[in-house]
Amino acid sequence: MTDLRGALRATRRRLEEAGVPSPRVDAELLLGAAVGLSRTRLYAEPQRVLSAEEARRLDSLVTRRASREPLAYVLGEWGFRGLTLKIDARVLVPRPETECVVDRCLALLRALPRPDVLDLGTGSGAIALAIASEHPGAQVVAVDSERGALALARENAAAAGLLDRISLVRGDLGRAAPGARFDLVVSNPPYVRPGELGSLEPEVRDWEPKIALVGDGLHRLVGETASALLRPGGSIVLEVGDDQAPGVAAVLTELGFAGGRISADLGGRDRIVEAQWLT
Ligand SMILES: C[S@@+](CC[C@H](N)C(=O)[O-])C[C@H]1O[C@@H](n2cnc3c(N)ncnc32)[C@H](O)[C@@H]1O
Known part of the structure; x- marks a missing residue:
């Protein structure tokens, strides 16, 4: 069982090892997407335990990002000025x-x-x-x-x-x-x-x-x-x-x-x- 703090640390380490240029921010965004929380909410509930489904979702997102797929493609959306655009390959x-x-x-x-x-x-x-x-x-x-x-x-x-x-x-x-x-x-x-x-x-x-x-x-x-x-x-x-x-x-x-x-x-x-x- 992993809590949000542990999941964040492990995700950041995987992304660092893969050479991702901004591992901390990417880890926050991927974990947030996997559990349905904003980046700031992640830090408000560090001991919240991930469900098995959330852990599976996180692993799939991190595997994609660690292969250097662009963060925007992995998240499926990206901010541009005031808009949130759907983005893919x-x-x-x-x-x-x-x-x-x-x-x-x-x-x-x-x-x-x-x-x-x-x-x-x-x-x-x-x-x-x-x-x-x-x-x-x-x-x-x-x-x-x-x-x-x-x-x-x-x-x-x-x-x-x-x-x-x-x-x-x-x-x-x-x-x-x-x-x-x-x-x-x-x-x-x-x-x-x-x-x-x-x-x-x-x-x-x-x-x-x-x-x-x-x-x-x-x-x-x-x-x-x-x-x-x-x-x-x-x-x-x-x-x-x-x-x-x-x-x-x-x-x-x-x-x-x-x-x-x-x-x-x-x-x-x-x-x-x-x-x-x-x-
Ligand atoms: C650098 S992207 C810009 C996309 C978007 N305008 C942006 O700024 O994020 C260039 C776009 O031009 C399109 N494109 C490339 N060659 C083209 C052509 N000969 N005629 C029309 N569109 C073309 C590509 O499909 C791509 O969507």
């Missing part, structure tokens, strides 16, 4: 830097009461749903090439009560939706160069969909698409890799965008490039 786990992308989008949309927004490569729907939930007038078209990602994004939109302001469309980053015009095009396209994949953490390298990670030159493709779809004065906002911001800003200038601006994420890394389409 069909989609990229939404990242903190992408929350900063949404900040820039909302700043650019602030003066527009009913903006039309296009999210290219929506995955779980993180960016599209955050914009729709934080800008009450925004209408968002969310595009992805993958059926699985779109199905999950639809579930997330329904759970957030946002299906009336989100259109989910199967399509390609490089192909324009005929007739539609937008005030903002946002994208976090795949931008890990093929040769860099091997150097990434196992959680990313071995588990997240390659179609969501690996890409070269897709910022240009998104820029070309946006140039055909933006209204005059509209904006493009792109998430970029660590060393890519100056190059992507130059590409946007070359495509005819103006007012290029590079912003940092909360860690101070230049990860967001934006510009305006004036004509």
Whole structure:
């Protein structure tokens, strides 16, 4: 028989031995999920004994995490800004830097009461749903090439009560939706160069969909698409890799965008490039 304190200690040790980068927090979240308690409640009842079913559930979750499956996939959900999104192996786990992308989008949309927004490569729907939930007038078209990602994004939109302001469309980053015009095009396209994949953490390298990670030159493709779809004065906002911001800003200038601006994420890394389409 194991109590919560003992289970927490043993879980943390298993995760440490597996090389998991944040074993303490992960142990708290996995134990909390197994027994149905919040992280803080775990510490309020340290001597509560786990039932056999809870112990089995915990073992199954920890085994998955110890194989370096991303925590978000093991938990089945992940926080993104104010939303709790369902997340699984069909989609990229939404990242903190992408929350900063949404900040820039909302700043650019602030003066527009009913903006039309296009999210290219929506995955779980993180960016599209955050914009729709934080800008009450925004209408968002969310595009992805993958059926699985779109199905999950639809579930997330329904759970957030946002299906009336989100259109989910199967399509390609490089192909324009005929007739539609937008005030903002946002994208976090795949931008890990093929040769860099091997150097990434196992959680990313071995588990997240390659179609969501690996890409070269897709910022240009998104820029070309946006140039055909933006209204005059509209904006493009792109998430970029660590060393890519100056190059992507130059590409946007070359495509005819103006007012290029590079912003940092909360860690101070230049990860967001934006510009305006004036004509
Ligand atoms: C880096 S993930 C971003 C997911 C989500 N927007 C986020 O920020 O968490 C890129 C997404 O683009 C999609 N994608 C990759 N290539 C694509 C293409 N050629 N056309 C449309 N979507 C594509 C992938 O399926 C994936 O969902």
